[in-house]
Amino acid sequence: MFENYPPKSVVVGIDGSQAALWAAQWAVDEVADTDTPLRLLYIRELSPNANRRETREVLVAAEEAVHNAHAAIEAMGKPVKVEMEIVEGRPLPALIDATYSTRLLCIGNTGSGNGSDTGFGSTAAGLVQSAHCSVAVLRGDHDEDITDGRSIVAHVDGSPDDDPALEWAFEEAKRRNAPLVLMTAYRSGFDLLQNDRILYEHDRRMQAILDRYVAVRTPHYPEVHVRTITAYGTFLTHLAEHAKSIQLVVVGANQACELRQLVGPTGAFASRHSDFSLLVAR
Incomplete structure (x- = not known):
């Protein structure tokens, strides 16, 4: 890297x-x-x-x-x-x-x-x-080098700013022998929420982007097990629901909204029952 x-x-x-x-x-x-x-x-x-x-x-x-x-x-x-x-x-x-x-x-x-x-x-x-x-x-109280089988989760949004987060996420997954989850989370207005076609097209487009990210990088990281997720809602909600299975969260520094949620008052929702660490990629 x-x-x-x-x-x-x-x-x-x-x-x-x-x-x-x-x-x-x-x-x-x-x-x-x-x-x-x-x-x-x-x-x-x-x-x-x-x-x-x-x-x-x-x-x-x-x-x-x-x-x-x-x-x-x-x-x-x-x-x-x-x-x-x-x-x-x-x-x-x-x-x-x-x-x-x-x-x-x-x-x-x-x-x-x-x-x-x-x-x-x-x-x-x-x-x-x-x-x-x-x-x-x-975060956490670890005082020794432990083997941690929990996932590394990287949030991406399909923009050119995804590159630092992707590079760090794949490197950390390889370095720590951890499974990697590449995901994107999105919200829409009420009108769009009622339109299944628009939601389907958005999911299809974002899944194609995630698949491309995996296809480009996995030849360089054959030992990294990767899965992809497109989720309706917020990134913070996903972290809260899966907090105990996550060891590290990777977010690009340009994802201002997600970072404000994580380190702001709403972050307690996701971090209360977990010790996942945060890597802000630049």
């Missing part, structure tokens, strides 16, 4: 939380056996009035968090080049700055900003909207 580009690092936001350790472990598979380094980034936020003792305590906590993450990665026993960096600043702006020099930023959701009923913290929601690279927001 990235063979024609220099190996930018994959960045993991570290904050001392268990969720950040899980993000670091998840990111290992993104770079294992490659020349791409994994950069553990801790943003040290200091009060303007911090005294020397407080400054030292924050630095010690940062160093401990980064070294714990490094130890967790080493314990996995996979060949990875690890870099560690501690910078001073506010978490969200500093993480956004980091997205200029990486192809993927991974964060753990639990420790990323204030918790909310949506299942996504404030920092995660900000990065989804403002990052300059792809962003993976890892």
